[in-house]
Amino acid sequence: MKAAFYTETGAPEVLQYGDVEDPTCGPADVVIKVSAISIEGGDLLHRRITPVDGARRIGGYQAAGTVTMVGPEVKSLRPGDSVVGFNFSCSHAELFAVPQHFAYPVPAGTDLKAMSTVPVAFGTAHQALFEYGQLRSGETLLIHGASGGVGIALVQIAKRAGARVIGTASSPEKIAALKTLGLDIGIDGRTGDIRAETLAATRGYGVDLAIDLVGGPKFSDLFAAIRPRGRLVMVGMASGVQPTLDPAAIRQSAVTVTGFIFGKVMHLPEIGQMISGLLSDVAAGELVMPVEKTFRLSEAAAAHRHVEDNRPFGKVVLIP
Numbered sequence: 001m002k003a004a005f006y007t008e009t010g011a012p013e014v015l016q017y018g019d020v021e022d023p024t025c026g027p028a029d030v031v032i033k034v035s036a037i038s039i040e041g042g043d044l045l046h047r048r049i050t051p052v053d054g055a056r057r058i059g060g061y062q063a064a065g066t067v068t069m070v071g072p073e074v075k076s077l078r079p080g081d082s083v084v085g086f087n088f089s090c091s092h093a094e095l096f097a098v099p100q101h102f103a104y105p106v107p108a109g110t111d112l113k114a115m116s117t118v119p120v121a122f123g124t125a126h127q128a129l130f131e132y133g134q135l136r137s138g139e140t141l142l143i144h145g146a147s148g149g150v151g152i153a154l155v156q157i158a159k160r161a162g163a164r165v166i167g168t169a170s171s172p173e174k175i176a177a178l179k180t181l182g183l184d185i186g187i188d189g190r191t192g193d194i195r196a197e198t199l200a201a202t203r204g205y206g207v208d209l210a211i212d213l214v215g216g217p218k219f220s221d222l223f224a225a226i227r228p229r230g231r232l233v234m235v236g237m238a239s240g241v242q243p244t245l246d247p248a249a250i251r252q253s254a255v256t257v258t259g260f261i262f263g264k265v266m267h268l269p270e271i272g273q274m275i276s277g278l279l280s281d282v283a284a285g286e287l288v289m290p291v292e293k294t295f296r297l298s299e300a301a302a303a304h305r306h307v308e309d310n311r312p313f314g315k316v317v318l319i320p
């Protein structure tokens with residue numbers, strides 16, 4: 001099969017396109033003939049920093065398509081079923097093998113390009129808001145990195161849960177687009193003062209819950225925008241720079257700090273049910289994930305370069 005792979009970490013240009021062996025189908029696996037691959041924030045981070053184990057690594061977490069093969073232990077899926085699959089690598093390929101618990105059936109007849117964007121972005125957002133963030137209706141949320149995949153999902157899910165939503169994005173156009181999805185107040189993530197603007201929007205009180213997707217130097221401003229005894233969920237570091245937590249600031253503010261890796265729970269049946277509900281919501285148009293641009297899989301390096309340089313609003317998708 002054809003795949004996009006790399007033999008060393010680095011810039012988007014480490015990605016090569018060529019022939020590799022087809023994946024094997026383990027007893028509890030399914031093999032998916034890929035129709036659409038969503039480029040995830042984590043795909044970029046892995047390509048940049050996660051050492052390549054073995055001769056090469058095929059990039060990518062997530063892709064949607066049609067099941068072509070199932071292992072003997074797989075009872076709930078058959079060849080011909082449409083699914084979106086997740087795995088810790090190897091979605092940037094014509095064929096994608098995943099354990100059955102990472103193959104989420106998609107509603108019949110839906111657009112596989114849209115479905116390919118759902119599990120990680122919307123599932124992470126849902127967990128961050130409710131399992132870890134304990135968001136309640138009427139509370140105020142601050143999202144650092146609201147215009148990426150997880151951020152766009154957070155804005156919509158938080159809004160429909162009854163929250164007031166503040167978020168950072170890097171341009172007035174992105175803030176305007178987020179407002180059509182439920183954002184109440186936008187802060188320019190490059191030039192804005194996250195702390196001052198958030199305090200001004202909350203009568204000096206601060207937000208109940210903050211979710212960090214960016215890390216980097218503005219993290220301390222984000223922390224200072226949380227009300228005393230508020231909550232912070234640390235989800236990502238799209239800036240590539242780990243945030244620094246000041247223990248004294250935690251003591252002074254009594255903010256509860258937590259974080260999680262969604263991939264560690266995606267195999268659980270209850271998480272599969274949650275993802276199934278989110279796939280249905282996207283299929284019904286109740287939640288949306290804009291796809292800014294599509295590239296051929298053979299152009300994976302250019303697609304990663306486009307995401308890194310242009311920080312598009314929503315997702316970029318690869319088509320084999």
Ligand SMILES: NC(=O)c1ccc[n+]([C@@H]2O[C@H](COP(=O)([O-])OP(=O)(O)OC[C@H]3O[C@@H](n4cnc5c(N)ncnc54)[C@H](OP(=O)(O)O)[C@@H]3O)[C@@H](O)[C@H]2O)c1
Nearest residue numbers: 041042145147148149150169170236237238239261262311
């Ligand atoms: N913990 C978990 O389980 C989990 C799950 C999913 C994702 N993540 C992580 O969460 C982060 C966001 O994921 P995502 O899929 O939403 O990523 P994404 O689609 O690439 O979006 C990230 C957003 O961060 C903003 N940003 C601000 N400063 C940036 C910088 N210096 N470089 C790049 N982007 C910057 C960008 O928006 P603006 O241009 O508008 O600023 C960008 O759109 C990533 O670090 C990802 O690895 C973690």
